[in-house]
Amino acid sequence: MVYKLRELYLKMGQQLTRYIEPLALFFLRFMVAKVFLDSGLSKWDSFLKFNVDKYDLFMYEFFCPDPVRDGALQLCNPETLEYVEGSFVVRMIELLAVFAGIAEVVLPVLLIIGLLSRFAAFGLIGMTMFIQLAVFPTWDHWINPASWWAVSLLVIVARGPGFLSIDRLLGLDAKPTLAK
DSSP states (O other): OHHHHHHHHHHHHHHHHHHHHHHHHHHHHHHHHHHHHHHHHTTEEETTEEOTHHHHIIIIIISSOSSOOTTSOOOSOTTTOOOOTTOHHHHHHHHHHHHHHHHHHHHHHHHHHTSSHHHHHHHHHHHHHHIIIIIOOSHHHIIIIIHHHHHHHHHHHHHOSOSSSHHHHTTSSOOOOOOO
């Protein structure tokens, strides 16, 4: 009797994996991608026209906050909370802002359509960890939202994008085998 229940349970699990996993992975890809895509699109005024107000977001909200966030990467003068205009640091922050704006659009789009999904997920994990460690290094930020982003992206790295992806169509992601 126990053996039959075990076999029934295993078969049920295999069928659920077969039919529900592709949908779950698609919705997981979409859910986590939407967070980054919304942020990325807010950094652009139009196609290839970066919103220059976002430089201030990076310079003062992220890397020179007032009040100072303990443990956060602070790139301005801590006494005056100002930058030296035209300095290497200012140019790097502006470059980082544009790079983040590009990555926050391209990587989520790749994730949504399921193309180079593991690469896109790794890139977004990198962004998540940078945000967590350098910008908002608090336990509260890690618990919500950063850990949710990281875990969702790790599932995609581990399981792949699923059946409903361009990766699978192109043979870039083999069907995962079930552990026994």
